[in-house]
Amino acid sequence: MDFLELEAVTKEFPNPSGPPARVMDRVSFSVREGEFMAVLGPSGCGKSTLLQMAAGLLPPTSGEVRIAGRRIDGPPPEAVYVFQQYTRSLLPWRNVRDNVAFAVEHRIGRRRARDAAETQLGQVGLSGFGDHFPWQLSGGMQQRVAIARALAAEPAMLLMDEPFSAVDALTRLDLQALILDIWTRRRLTVLLVTHDVEEAITLADRIAMLTHRPATLAGMVEVGLPRPRDPITTRELPRFLELRHQLLGQLLHRHAV
Ligand SMILES: Nc1ncnc2c1ncn2[C@@H]1O[C@H](COP(=O)(O)OP(=O)(O)OP(=O)(O)O)[C@@H](O)[C@H]1O
Numbered sequence: 001m002d003f004l005e006l007e008a009v010t011k012e013f014p015n016p017s018g019p020p021a022r023v024m025d026r027v028s029f030s031v032r033e034g035e036f037m038a039v040l041g042p043s044g045c046g047k048s049t050l051l052q053m054a055a056g057l058l059p060p061t062s063g064e065v066r067i068a069g070r071r072i073d074g075p076p077p078e079a080v081y082v083f084q085q086y087t088r089s090l091l092p093w094r095n096v097r098d099n100v101a102f103a104v105e106h107r108i109g110r111r112r113a114r115d116a117a118e119t120q121l122g123q124v125g126l127s128g129f130g131d132h133f134p135w136q137l138s139g140g141m142q143q144r145v146a147i148a149r150a151l152a153a154e155p156a157m158l159l160m161d162e163p164f165s166a167v168d169a170l171t172r173l174d175l176q177a178l179i180l181d182i183w184t185r186r187r188l189t190v191l192l193v194t195h196d197v198e199e200a201i202t203l204a205d206r207i208a209m210l211t212h213r214p215a216t217l218a219g220m221v222e223v224g225l226p227r228p229r230d231p232i233t234t235r236e237l238p239r240f241l242e243l244r245h246q247l248l249g250q251l252l253h254r255h256a257v
């Protein structure tokens with residue numbers, strides 16, 4: 001079943017000195033329930049704009065976004081958004097436990113929210129760090145806290161905008177392994193925006209390729225690598241290298257998908 005559907009989504013931004021600037025042109029694709037979809041495209045092509053429209057944070061100029069068959073006109077309860085900049089998404093005056101609890105305390109009360117937060121922190125490998133403040137943790141650990149907070153709301157869908165781009169290469173592999181593990185256990189629907197070809201291939205079932213601005217859908221690539229995947233060994237498979245060659249070539253305009 002399709003969980004997230006984009007139908008002929010077009011986005012224009014007002015331009016004070018001329019006609020509106022079109023950044024996305026009739027993009028249509030669907031993400032099935034439980035599917036891991038990556039969106040890959042060159043810098044500035046409109047990836048974040050697309051994700052914000054999927055999250056109901058930004059309205060399309062025309063076309064529509066549906067979640068579980070419903071047209072959305074605001075943030076849907078099924079989805080949570082993980083931002084690129086963990087330094088801006090965590091509350092510095094709250095400790096790690098209370099940052100995670102923040103996602104659910106309005107619903108279930110502070111005490112139960114704290115218990116739920118401890119459970120989520122365990123799932124992202126941060127048991128015992130609840131009393132620390134975000135600024136006492138490394139970047140990768142802070143992003144783990146942001147992921148724990150996203151999961152605390154028990155969303156059906158995770159929307160992630162380059163969630164690992166602000167950490168070093170090794171931490172990035174570590175976080176990719178974490179996301180694979182979480183996705184395998186919970187079978188969430190995931191839409192992950194990235195400009196990293198290897199990350200998209202390692203994680204996703206399918207990859208939606210966008211063109212330069214105004215973004216159109218250049219192609220939909222079936223990854224077809226066996227699961228469970230591992231950020232190290234998966235990168236050594238012939239199919240991985242073949243896809244990497246094909247997608248990098250397309251991003252660099254050498255050939256079409
Ligand atoms: N609120 C806005 N008003 C006007 N233009 C905007 C607005 N938001 C984004 N844009 C423009 O839309 C285009 C797409 O931006 P977007 O941030 O979605 O790209 P992106 O693919 O996420 O880029 P990056 O790879 O750098 O993260 C850019 O040219 C940007 O300048």
Ligand SMILES: [Mg+2]
Pocket residue numbers: 047048049
């Ligand atoms: Mg972006």
